[in-house]
Amino acid sequence: MRVVVVGAGLSGLMAARRIATQNHEVVVLDKGRSTGGRCATRRIGNAVVDHGAQFFTARSDEFATIAGEWMRAGVAMEWCRGFSDNDGHPRMCGAHGMTSITKYLAQGLDVRCSTMVFSIERASDGWGVRLDDGRELLTDVVVVTCPIPQTMSLLANTDLSIPDGIRTIDYDKTIAALVVVNGDTNVPQPGGVQNGDDTFSFIADNKQKGISPERALTFHCNPAFSEMHWWNDEATTHDLVMQLAAPWLGAATVTEHQPKRWRMATPKTTWRERCWSTQGIILAGDAFAGPRVEGAVLSGLAAADVVLAS
Numbered sequence: 001m002r003v004v005v006v007g008a009g010l011s012g013l014m015a016a017r018r019i020a021t022q023n024h025e026v027v028v029l030d031k032g033r034s035t036g037g038r039c040a041t042r043r044i045g046n047a048v049v050d051h052g053a054q055f056f057t058a059r060s061d062e063f064a065t066i067a068g069e070w071m072r073a074g075v076a077m078e079w080c081r082g083f084s085d086n087d088g089h090p091r092m093c094g095a096h097g098m099t100s101i102t103k104y105l106a107q108g109l110d111v112r113c114s115t116m117v118f119s120i121e122r123a124s125d126g127w128g129v130r131l132d133d134g135r136e137l138l139t140d141v142v143v144v145t146c147p148i149p150q151t152m153s154l155l156a157n158t159d160l161s162i163p164d165g166i167r168t169i170d171y172d173k174t175i176a177a178l179v180v181v182n183g184d185t186n187v188p189q190p191g192g193v194q195n196g197d198d199t200f201s202f203i204a205d206n207k208q209k210g211i212s213p214e215r216a217l218t219f220h221c222n223p224a225f226s227e228m229h230w231w232n233d234e235a236t237t238h239d240l241v242m243q244l245a246a247p248w249l250g251a252a253t254v255t256e257h258q259p260k261r262w263r264m265a266t267p268k269t270t271w272r273e274r275c276w277s278t279q280g281i282i283l284a285g286d287a288f289a290g291p292r293v294e295g296a297v298l299s300g301l302a303a304a305d306v307v308l309a310s
């Protein structure tokens with residue numbers, strides 16, 4: 001069977017790996033320059049900064065087993081067991097940033113980055129996946145793992161009837177700042193602060209976390225702040241975020257700072273099942289099995305099971 005997976009984030013890669021074990025012809029397409037999607041790691045000089053997902057937990061035994069495999073492969077590690085206190089539950093992260101995990105998952109797969117899908121339309125025999133350079137890939141099955149608004153636009157020229165509960169899924173926005181510093185900051189051990197004030201939903205010290213040789217902080221503004229300032233001038237908003245970050249930076253000297261914006265950070269609602277499928281089109285991603293790393297992984301695996309059962 002020919003299978004095209006749209007998206008080389010966790011969901012798409014997990015789906016592709018499972019499908020590929022059964023000797024199907026699987027191609028993964030992603031518009032990004034590298035794998036990972038919302039698991040994103042940026043290098044700023046010598047600093048390594050996670051700017052999407054910061055860490056993950058394992059709520060299900062199924063995902064705990066997978067996380068254990070990643071740890072044994074050396075691509076994930078335990079960061080801590082709580083941020084303000086130790087609740088005993090591991091918070092894990094990529095060993096060299098979150099993209100360590102997706103780079104590992106992509107090994108051995110036909111993953112084509114910098115490849116933007118423009119539309120998905122019916123072909124005489126299956127589906128045609130049209131790329132933005134005009135080329136078309138013909139396939140029997142398409143697994144689409146983009147955030148839902150992007151998925152809907154790819155499928156706009158089909159006659160598929162997608163339930164309202166999926167079509168209308170909207171996402172919280174995240175405005176972020178990535179800040180490289182010299183010296184100690186006011187971010188306490190273990191280097192993560194959840195909802196520490198009225199602006200930031202998460203602050204990470206990537207050095208304390210263990211992924212960066214240089215001290216570099218990630219500031220994620222909470223959904224309310226991000227929504228309120230989303231349409232404002234980006235430079236003005238970034239200046240404001242830097243002012244609001246100052247108490248956390250303490251006496252450290254800022255050597256570099258960059259803005260980052262996630263228009264579709266996390267789904268506000270999720271579909272009741274781990275994926276949705278019809279006629280060779282399977283929709284998956286964190287909008288299905290939960291708005292987090294674990295949900296994306298479990299949704300990708302569920303999508304693979306649907307493909308393999310067809």
Ligand SMILES: Cc1cc2nc3c(=O)[nH]c(=O)nc-3n(C[C@H](O)[C@H](O)[C@H](O)COP(=O)(O)OP(=O)(O)OC[C@H]3O[C@@H](n4cnc5c(N)ncnc54)[C@H](O)[C@@H]3O)c2cc1C
Pocket residue numbers: 006007008009010011012029030031032035036037038039051052053054055056057115116117118145146147150154174220262264265266284285286287290291292293294295296
């Ligand atoms: C700021 C932020 C903080 C977060 N923090 C956490 C956290 O601490 N813990 C946690 O568990 N989760 C967190 N999350 C959520 C987590 O990152 C996501 O749930 C998970 O990464 C989603 O994976 P996915 O594969 O479903 O989607 P994605 O990672 O979004 O993958 C979809 C892929 O599709 C690609 N794509 C989209 N359109 C096209 C197209 N037209 N053509 C080709 N490719 C396309 C994209 O480039 C992307 O790579 C956070 C997310 C954000 C943004």
